[in-house]
Amino acid sequence: MVPRYARPAMTALWEPEAKFRIWFEIEAHATQKLGEMGVVPESAGKALWDWWATNPVIDVEAIDAIEAVTKHDVIAFLTWVAEQVDAAGYTGEARFMHQGMTSSDVLDTTLAVQLARATDILLEDLDALLAAIKTRAEEHKFTPTIGRSHGIHAEPVTFGLKLAQAYAEFDRCKDRLIAARAEIATCAVSGAVGTFANIDPEVEAYVAEKLGLTPEPISTQVIPRDRHAMYFSTLAVIAGSIERLAVEVRHLQRTEVLEAEEYFSPGQKGSSAMPHKRNPILTENLTGQARMIRSYALPALENVALWHERDISHSSVERFIGPDATITLDFALARLTGVVDKLLVYPERMQANMDSMGGLVHSQRVLLALTQAGVSREDAYRLVQRNAMKVWESNGTVSLLELLKGDEEVTAALSDKQLEEKFDLEYHFKHVDTIFARVFG
Numbered sequence: 001m002v003p004r005y006a007r008p009a010m011t012a013l014w015e016p017e018a019k020f021r022i023w024f025e026i027e028a029h030a031t032q033k034l035g036e037m038g039v040v041p042e043s044a045g046k047a048l049w050d051w052w053a054t055n056p057v058i059d060v061e062a063i064d065a066i067e068a069v070t071k072h073d074v075i076a077f078l079t080w081v082a083e084q085v086d087a088a089g090y091t092g093e094a095r096f097m098h099q100g101m102t103s104s105d106v107l108d109t110t111l112a113v114q115l116a117r118a119t120d121i122l123l124e125d126l127d128a129l130l131a132a133i134k135t136r137a138e139e140h141k142f143t144p145t146i147g148r149s150h151g152i153h154a155e156p157v158t159f160g161l162k163l164a165q166a167y168a169e170f171d172r173c174k175d176r177l178i179a180a181r182a183e184i185a186t187c188a189v190s191g192a193v194g195t196f197a198n199i200d201p202e203v204e205a206y207v208a209e210k211l212g213l214t215p216e217p218i219s220t221q222v223i224p225r226d227r228h229a230m231y232f233s234t235l236a237v238i239a240g241s242i243e244r245l246a247v248e249v250r251h252l253q254r255t256e257v258l259e260a261e262e263y264f265s266p267g268q269k270g271s272s273a274m275p276h277k278r279n280p281i282l283t284e285n286l287t288g289q290a291r292m293i294r295s296y297a298l299p300a301l302e303n304v305a306l307w308h309e310r311d312i313s314h315s316s317v318e319r320f321i322g323p324d325a326t327i328t329l330d331f332a333l334a335r336l337t338g339v340v341d342k343l344l345v346y347p348e349r350m351q352a353n354m355d356s357m358g359g360l361v362h363s364q365r366v367l368l369a370l371t372q373a374g375v376s377r378e379d380a381y382r383l384v385q386r387n388a389m390k391v392w393e394s395n396g397t398v399s400l401l402e403l404l405k406g407d408e409e410v411t412a413a414l415s416d417k418q419l420e421e422k423f424d425l426e427y428h429f430k431h432v433d434t435i436f437a438r439v440f441g
Contacts, residue, residue: 001327005289010121010330013114014323020058022110023077026207027097028052030189030199033206040096047093051085074103100199104310105189108223111322112185113211115231118326119181125333126174126238130167132340134440137163141432144425145259145350146361151251155361156354156428159260159345164439166245171439173238180234183227187213193309194219221310225303228318232300235325239293242332246283246290249339253280259350263342282339289332296321358391359400365422366404366414373413383410 001011012018032045059080067076082094098106141160146153187208191199201215208215216223253261262282264270270277299321303314354361363384370380387403387410401423404410410419 001323005331006327007330007334010118010327011323013117013121014327016060017058019110019114020060020063020077021056022113022211023074023106024048024052024058024081025211026106026109026189027078027081027101029207029210030101030203031097031099033203034096034099034199037200037202039200040099041093044093044096047085047090048081048097051088051090055084055088072103074098074106100191100197100203101189102192102221104222105191107315108219109187109189109207109211109213111318112187112213112223114322115326116181116185116212118330119177119184121330122235122238122326122333123174123177123181125330125337126170126177129333129337129340130170130174132337133163133167133170136340136343136345137161137167137436137440140345140347141436142429143345143347143350144354144429145347146354153354153357153361155364156425158429158432159347159350161432161435162248163340164436166241166248168439169241169244170238173241176234176237180231184231185213186216186223186227187211188216188219188223190216190219193221220306220308222306222314225300225306225314228314229297229301229304232321232325233297235329236294236297238329239290239332242336243287243290245336246286246339249283249343250280250287253278253283257349257353258346259353260343260345262339263344282335286332286336286339289328289335293325293329293332296325357396358394358398359423360388360391360396362423363388363400365427366400366410366419369418369422370410370413375413379409383407 001014028045028048031040031048034040035042035045063073063076063080066079067073070076070079078094078098081097085094086092137160139160140163141158143159144156145159145162147155147157187204188194189199189204189207190196190201196204204215207213249260249262251257252259261278262280264278269275270279270281299317303317306314367377367380367384370383371377375383384404387400387407390403391398391400401419404414404419405416
């Protein structure tokens with residue numbers, strides 16, 4: 001985790017103290033249920049919760065010191081808790097913790113809790129981004145701009161449609177993330193190799209309910225990692241959508257285009273050498289973050305193939321990718337929301353760019369009109385293209401409409417008035433309301 005690209009609420013979920021608190025909750029809930037079932041004394045669970053209520057402070061350094069000796073993190077934690085519970089006057093009660101459980105019951109269930117809670121933050125981030133995009137889309141619903149294919153002028157669109165497309169994409173991302181949360185939020189308290197030999201499935205169900213999870217239908221000694229592969233792959237797809245919108249902004253901010261640009265605050269500097277520079281640093285940064293988030297999907301996929309009922313080859317991987325992927329995505333979504341919210345949009349430049357190529361953007365309408373007037377498609381294409389290429393070669397200094405009006409083969413099929421009608425910009429926007437209704441309901 002890089003502090004520069006981290007926000008406090010998400011980071012806090014991955015702090016050691018937060019992890020140990022979840023560990024305690026799992027152990028205490030399991031002990032309490034075992035007490036209700038008569039497997040251990042009921043006083044054991046009560047002692048754990050009573051101690052916790054009076055002194056809920058986790059001494060991370062003390063636990064780490066024990067682990068330096070035991071070389072086992074869960075044992076170190078259990079040892080520390082037992083010491084604290086005994087010292088608080090509940091002597092011997094803590095020995096009933098972890099009855100019939102294995103370390104993975106604690107570790108995997110904790111990771112599920114952390115990822116579920118992280119996802120709740122990410123869903124809030126997506127809601128904020130969707131709201132910002134919707135606001136700007138409505139603002140520019142009928143702001144004309146040029147649509148580009150292969151980077152070349154194609155036909156007119158509106159800037160609102162560009163943003164509506166982004167909204168629809170991130171709305172799909174939200175649906176995927178909701179599904180990924182359900183996929184990842186499972187609990188395993190099934191003991192060694194997952195057979196429940198030394199702990200009843202009722203304990204797992206109880207712990208799952210208390211932590212807002214669902215019981216894993218069948219685990220080995222670990223929760224199956226196909227769930228995690230799907231989860232991190234979903235984060236990677238969201239990162240791809242972030243980069244897609246970021247790259248669009250970067251292209252629009254190029255000097256030759258300059259149809260939109262990132263907000264440039266008073267006192268901001270764009271270059272250490274060139275005082276005139278206003279660079280798309282935020283969206284370039286988002287492109288880099290998206291690359292990192294996507295990179296976490298591959299090790300998650302490789303974690304699926306563990307040996308037999310358990311190995312720990314996945315463990316070190318998840319210590320990296322769990323916090324790093326969620327923290328980075330949280331930051332990226334918030335940053336993109338800020339970019340959209342403050343984006344500077346230049347409708348006049350959009351119009352000027354669209355007009356810069358002498359009306360070439362209306363070529364398809366002329367082509368279709370000629371075919372409807374009885375000209376074969378092959379001949380219609382030839383007639384329009386030969387005039388369009390003259391405009392192209394003049395770099396837009398001559399008008400496609402005027403060239404067409406001077407072409408006898410064209411005017412034999414279409415009058416000047418009919419040709420002029422094909423250069424009506426508003427024609428392209430007659431279904432904008434329909435599209436917006438589809439996207440925004």
